[in-house]
Amino acid sequence: MATAQDIRPRKDELAAQAQYLSTSPTASFHSPSSHGSALQRIIPVVNAKHLKPFATEDIKVLLLENVNQAGRDILSAQGYQVEFLKSSLSEDQLIEKIRDVHVIGIRSKTKLSERILKEAKNLIVIGCFCIGTNQVDLQYAANHGIAVFNSPFSNSRSVAELVIGEIIALARQLGDRSNEMHNGTWNKVSNKCWEIRGKTLGIVGYGHIGAQLSVLAESMGMSVIFYDVLNLMALGTARQVETLDALMAEADFITCHVPEVPETKGMIGRKQFDQMKTGSYLINASRGTVVDIPALIDAMRSGKVAGAALDVYPNEPAGNGDYFNNDLNTWGADLRALKNLILTPHIGGSTEEAQSAIGVEVAQALTRYVNEGTTLGAVNLPEVNLRSLTMEEPDHARVVYIHKNIPGVLRKVNEIIGDHNVDKQMTDSRGDVAYLMADISDVNTTNIKDLYERLESLPSRIMTRILY
Numbered sequence: 368m369a370t371a372q373d374i375r376p377r378k379d380e381l382a383a384q385a386q387y388l389s390t391s392p393t394a395s396f397h398s399p400s401s402h403g404s405a406l407q408r409i410i411p412v413v414n415a416k417h418l419k420p421f422a423t424e425d426i427k428v429l430l431l432e433n434v435n436q437a438g439r440d441i442l443s444a445q446g447y448q449v450e451f452l453k454s455s456l457s458e459d460q461l462i463e464k465i466r467d468v469h470v471i472g473i474r475s476k477t478k479l480s481e482r483i484l485k486e487a488k489n490l491i492v493i494g495c496f497c498i499g500t501n502q503v504d505l506q507y508a509a510n511h512g513i514a515v516f517n518s519p520f521s522n523s524r525s526v527a528e529l530v531i532g533e534i535i536a537l538a539r540q541l542g543d544r545s546n547e548m549h550n551g552t553w554n555k556v557s558n559k560c561w562e563i564r565g566k567t568l569g570i571v572g573y574g575h576i577g578a579q580l581s582v583l584a585e586s587m588g589m590s591v592i593f594y595d596v597l598n599l600m601a602l603g604t605a606r607q608v609e610t611l612d613a614l615m616a617e618a619d620f621i622t623c624h625v626p627e628v629p630e631t632k633g634m635i636g637r638k639q640f641d642q643m644k645t646g647s648y649l650i651n652a653s654r655g656t657v658v659d660i661p662a663l664i665d666a667m668r669s670g671k672v673a674g675a676a677l678d679v680y681p682n683e684p685a686g687n688g689d690y691f692n693n694d695l696n697t698w699g700a701d702l703r704a705l706k707n708l709i710l711t712p713h714i715g716g717s718t719e720e721a722q723s724a725i726g727v728e729v730a731q732a733l734t735r736y737v738n739e740g741t742t743l744g745a746v747n748l749p750e751v752n753l754r755s756l757t758m759e760e761p762d763h764a765r766v767v768y769i770h771k772n773i774p775g776v777l778r779k780v781n782e783i784i785g786d787h788n789v790d791k792q793m794t795d796s797r798g799d800v801a802y803l804m805a806d807i808s809d810v811n812t813t814n815i816k817d818l819y820e821r822l823e824s825l826p827s828r829i830m831t832r833i834l835y
């Protein structure tokens with residue numbers, strides 16, 4: 368099994384380095400979930416040396432939840448051993464599998480809790496092939512030197528378009544009319560069917576998706592208001608309101624685009640439904656815990672809410688099949704019986720465009736991290752990057768030292784690597800964890816082994832990797 372200290376000379380791979388030009392996934396003009404980085408680019412270096420940690424055929428990658436082919440191809444092309452599964456796994460199955468792997472790729476269903484990550488002794492990096500990272504214990508991962516990457520906006524447009532479709536479908540009761548026709552019933556009605564022009568859309572969470580939706584909705588003649596914990600620039604003629612209460616009371620259509628965090632759990636509950644205008648509509652394509660579904664059922668039965676669209680649920684099945692029943696969520700049957708309710712199986716980001724873009728973006732981030740130690744775009748570690756080594760620097764090695772953020776560590780590390788020529792070095796910290804990268808020259812495999820062992824023996828050590 369490959370380990371980080373395995374310093375066998377890598378195969379001679381002189382292929383030019385992939386010319387990554389991806390923007391930093393956390394860079395955004397207003398994203399609150401970004402970690403403060405300005406727009407950063409991975410600048411392609413002519414004649415860059417392709418660093419590798421150890422024999423790449425030893426790197427085991429487990430991809431769950433039908434990760435897109437484009438991403439699978441990038442990882443396989445590196446020579447990694449890639450195992451691909453269409454669905455997610457039960458906790459026990461996952462524990463068995465994760466023990467072995469260095470890289471895991473998931474989407475929104477696989478929960479990487481502390482219990483599971485504790486078993487992942489070889490894991491160095493997690494790729495969330497989606498936006499949300501609430502399914503991963505990010506702090507536990509950081510404290511154990513496991514980097515986490517996601518794709519923060521590649522499926523935003525797909526979600527926004529789905530919501531636009533749903534606004535019209537709800538206003539015109541399209542789901543019900545279509546179901547009736549499928550059952551042979553002709554039911555030509557205009558009662559309580561509306562144009563969306565001139566209606567007010569209330570967006571809860573004005574991030575990547577909310578802002579995109581704002582532009583689309585205005586172009587169809589809607590007025591847009593939004594509520595966000597941050598003070599944000601309103602696009603077009605949209606208007607930020609001070610409170611969620613104000614948004615609930617004013618909007619005709621309310622759509623949720625907040626992350627799953629403790630503050631958003633049950634954010635739309637009985638009190639909020641009471642505040643809504645009678646005959647208004649609710650859409651949730653964020654996370655299932657954001658809306659109190661029994662309260663929604665009551666609000667729809669009473670006529671307060673005239674229609675709703677749900678794409679996400681507190682419990683979602685691991686794979687496709689006949690699972691949307693009361694075993695999954697106790698209120699499943701009550702929900703399914705409601706009129707003018709569009710239920711979709713978490714497909715907000717499920718378009719060909721989004722999935723292949725996400726596949727490429729996350730697979731490239733994983734490859735860069737495994738091969739070069741670059742953390743640009745990581746959601747739980749500081750963002751650290753060094754200019755690439757070139758082919759003219761054959762006896763160089765890159766030291767990656769993830770350590771506890773405590774005083775005195777840099778002095779100790781520099782005592783160790785300072786025996787060699789340190790060409791360049793960068794270090795940054797995030798909370799309790801710090802990440803150091805240094806390129807050193809004129810080192811042979813014996814030096815590298817020695818460096819590795821000395822760094823590993825420091826009490827501050829979380830994880831050491833040497834790439835060359």
Ligand SMILES: NC(=O)C1=CN([C@@H]2O[C@H](COP(=O)(O)OP(=O)(O)OC[C@H]3O[C@@H](n4cnc5c(N)ncnc54)[C@H](O)[C@@H]3O)[C@@H](O)[C@H]2O)C=CC1
Nearest residue numbers: 399400499572573574575576595596624626652653715716
């Ligand atoms: N249905 C699906 O397939 C998909 C669902 N999602 C979900 O949508 C969520 C939003 O995605 P993005 O727009 O890309 O995220 P984002 O991070 O760009 O925006 C989220 C916005 O919510 C705001 N926010 C956070 N807590 C809040 C609170 N308590 N009250 C009001 N506003 C709050 C933030 O300030 C931010 O502006 C994701 O976290 C994910 O869970 C994302 C993609 C696909």
Ligand SMILES: O=C(O)CCC(=O)C(=O)O
Nearest residue numbers: 474475497498499716717
């Ligand atoms: O497509 C998926 O599996 C998950 C989409 C999603 O919810 C996300 O990107 O956060």
